[in-house]
Amino acid sequence: MEILKQRILREGRILPGDILKVDSFLNHQIDTALMNEIGREFHRLFADEKITKILTIEASGITVAYATAQYFNNCPVLFAKKGAAANMGPDVYHAPVHSYTHNQDVEVFVSRSYLNDSDRVLIIDDFLANGKALSALVSVVREAGAQLAGCGVIVEKAYQPGGKLIRDQGIRLESLAKIASMDPESGITFEE
């Protein structure tokens, strides 16, 4: 997605620890018009997939999932919750995920009430690096017996293992910007 890549090149800042800071339009301030275009693009890519539900993970995936759902006839968004979801009750799907932000293993939870074998699911998230979050969501979809149409992420760090991890399972994965390399000195390059 060319306007996204240009925006990343222009405003992204690379911080120590392999962090891409895109606070001006994604991670702190949200460019609403751009987010809308991102949703439109995911719809263009998965338009024929008869999606009934969009699944994401709190917190940063929710906005892009919502923006995307608007283009799929306002289908519901379902966001997995992280950690001890005290008030969710026992009737949940769950899968482990490692939180790099807090450097600990947590569980993600999805209530069985909102996902079942009649659903055809599109998984949406903002960033893909090691693939742990997407893998947990894929696991939840499988546990629910739902069909998985594919995954869409805004930014994939293609030099990290997450993309291969997902694609090697035969899952369709669409990334709107695939970063081939990222370095404070030499900047950002994208895969074609």
Added chain:
Amino acid sequence: MEILKQRILREGRILPGDILKVDSFLNHQIDTALMNEIGREFHRLFADEKITKILTIEASGITVAYATAQYFNNCPVLFAKKGAAANMGPDVYHAPVHSYTHNQDVEVFVSRSYLNDSDRVLIIDDFLANGKALSALVSVVREAGAQLAGCGVIVEKAYQPGGKLIRDQGIRLESLAKIASMDPESGITFEE
């Protein structure tokens, strides 16, 4: 907002600890069409206010802020970050807020890059109870020297002190559903 109140009455569940669980359409699964109508309603209420930016707080406020911003000519959404925002740098506005979820005091941060005295701000959040989160956002707007057009929340627990706390400062506060009382036995009543 009548459709919202009806939905709360029909699907809301009251849990011990004064928790209103609306997982079927707001807090876990999101009814995208309803969220869109909520955004439209906030626009109707604040349409004449020449809003330049919508301010909210991570995580649960972001979706409704985004839904609302779409009706304000896609104005930017800015979400305050909670806790130690390690990579935000020193150039931030900040204010204390008590997290009831984690039972601790945290700071909320907003980068000075994205809010200043040329902004006219609408603060949006999903729930208002004790008013700590809204108060922190109000404090950030003031520190930035920006104009505050008002606050909008989806659900106000009107029997808790937050609403009065905000309105007593002369701030316009619009709540789409004002809960007058809530009890597992007798159910939910709304203020007119």
